Amino acid sequence: MFFISFEGCEGTGKTTQIEILKNTLEKNSFDVVSIQEPGTTKLGLKIRKLLKGSLDDSEHLSEITELFMFSAARADLITNKLQKLMKSNKVVICDRYVDSTTAYQGYGRQLDLNKIKLINNLATQNIMPDITFLLDFNPSTGIERLGSYQMEFSLNESSNQRETEGVRFETESNEFLNRVRNGYLELAKNDPERWKIINADLTKTKISKIIWETIESKLKNI
Ligand code: TYD
Numbered sequence: 703m704f705f706i707s708f709e710g711c712e713g714t715g716k717t718t719q720i721e722i723l724k725n726t727l728e729k730n731s732f733d734v735v736s737i738q739e740p741g742t743t744k745l746g747l748k749i750r751k752l753l754k755g756s757l758d759d760s761e762h763l764s765e766i767t768e769l770f771m772f773s774a775a776r777a778d779l780i781t782n783k784l785q786k787l788m789k790s791n792k793v794v795i796c797d798r799y800v801d802s803t804t805a806y807q808g809y810g811r812q813l814d815l816n817k818i819k820l821i822n823n824l825a826t827q828n829i830m831p832d833i834t835f836l837l838d839f840n841p842s843t844g845i846e847r848l849g850s851y852q853m854e855f856s857l858n859e860s861s862n863q864r865e866t867e868g869v870r871f872e873t874e875s876n877e878f879l880n881r882v883r884n885g886y887l888e889l890a891k892n893d894p895e896r897w898k899i900i901n902a903d904l905t906k907t908k909i910s911k912i913i914w915e916t917i918e919s920k921l922k923n924i
Pocket of ligand 1: 772800802
């Protein structure tokens, strides 16, 4: 398995780049598996749905509960998906992984980073990406690109759920997203071997070229 993860704030174009990379890899005869967090497994999808706002609004979802929900989805992804792929020669592309928890729940929600690390290691069983692309820009650009509403948390798909979510994540302000961004930059600075920071203000074509140039040589080893 060659494991690639994509990280960044909302609106940075992760999904588009994942799609482009998947197509390029397939054109080059690689066997690709695309996964998403939270989601992918049956339990992961159920947790995603719960996080999307189908919870009863009369009960507050605490930041710790939120942390455990993301982590539970991830633990399930490891057990039911990633561990099975470990010995294969597939390229796995993950739309968000454990660094999202450090960035959003750790830096964003300001939960204790050491505790987050512990929980992250438990959930992932120390399975880490070979490379992580950080699509980075000023979060206010993302707000402009997506419209302010979606920035509140884009886990929603239906408009009913959107309303509930808007309430739950109203704290996800520009300030919150700036903390998330700085958290990502800090993570990348501390592990430059794994991270590749890309300026998400560049054109779609330029970004995809950087991504391909970064991984092409590494893929020869799988
Ligand atoms: P999603 O709809 O997947 O959006 P995106 O296209 O931005 O990836 O929403 C995922 C949201 O969940 C996003 O706002 C980041 C957040 N998140 C966390 O807060 N912690 C986590 O561990 C993960 C995986 C995601």
